[in-house]
Amino acid sequence: MATSGSATTSKRPAKAVQDNAKSAAKPQDSSSADVCSKPLRADAARNRQKLVDVATTAFTEDVDTPLDEIAKRAGVGIGTLYRHFPTRCDLVLAVYGDQVAGLEQRSYDLPKELGPGEALHEWMRGFVGYYAVKMGLINLLRSMMQGNPETFESARNRMRASAERVLQPAIEAGVVRPDATAMELTRALGGVCLASSTPEGQETSLAVVDLIYDGLRFGAPNHS
Structure with a gap:
């Protein structure tokens, strides 16, 4: 499969992608909220x-x-x-929540800055940075899931909603195939990142994400 021009021009170092994924958390992000209910100075x-x-x-x-x-x-x-x-767990959950919120915020911001196809592609690449942090915490997060099921279920739902927020406009614009779903997209991206936990692996993940994006474009009504 030939790599698209968009995929070539948008490649960036994994560190830059990770930095982009570290946006400030939205106010309603309960997983990274301060333990005090009063607003912080x-x-x-x-x-x-x-x-x-x-x-x-x-x-x-x-x-x-x-x-x-x-x-x-x-x-x-x-x-x-x-x-x-x-506790250490509170800090770990705050880090995890901050990453989820950052990638969620990008699903709002990117469509304002880029066309539907480019916004989807950049969001997909940002997923690599989010997952790199999650992989570093994976064992701790697994141990906390039983005691915080609502936190992780909320995170999964937010990630899926974020994917839908950038995928659906690209489908409607005819730049990606219409049978793609947000669930399939997040599972595909997670599978790619899961196989590459080192900095070198993250670069490979970005290249594979570009191929997945090209696959989404194959058969799209307005694919060129």
Whole structure:
């Protein structure tokens, strides 16, 4: 199958894709909400997001990174970390929720910036960065699923809705085949990323995602 011109021009390093997937969480994101129900002061909100950002990088590199090391890298005291995240599990769930929210936010933002086909393609590539972080946490997340089933069910539903949000306009524009579904798309992307957990593997995942996108275009009414 020949690679499309769009696939060639949109290739980016895996790190850039991961950075794009780390958008701020939406206010209704309960999986990454602060343990306190009151709105955070601006400085406290910055500290919390800094801790999540640092933890995202740290856990992707080494899931066993000590919490005091994360606090040190974020430039805050360990007491500040514990005020926001009383347990390690709270921080892990915040990182996971932040990634889900970031990819969800891209499903809103990309269609405003790009055409339907390009928006879908870029969202698919952003999925690689999201999954790279999830893979770093996979064992911890699995151990937490039983105690937090609603959190993970909500995340799955949000991911599927995000996929639908970028897939359906591309179908309606005739740039991808009309029989594709959001469930099939997220399963295909997850399967690709699951097989590649290293930085080199992420580059391979991006190349395979481009091939999947080309496959979606095959047989589309307006495919050229």
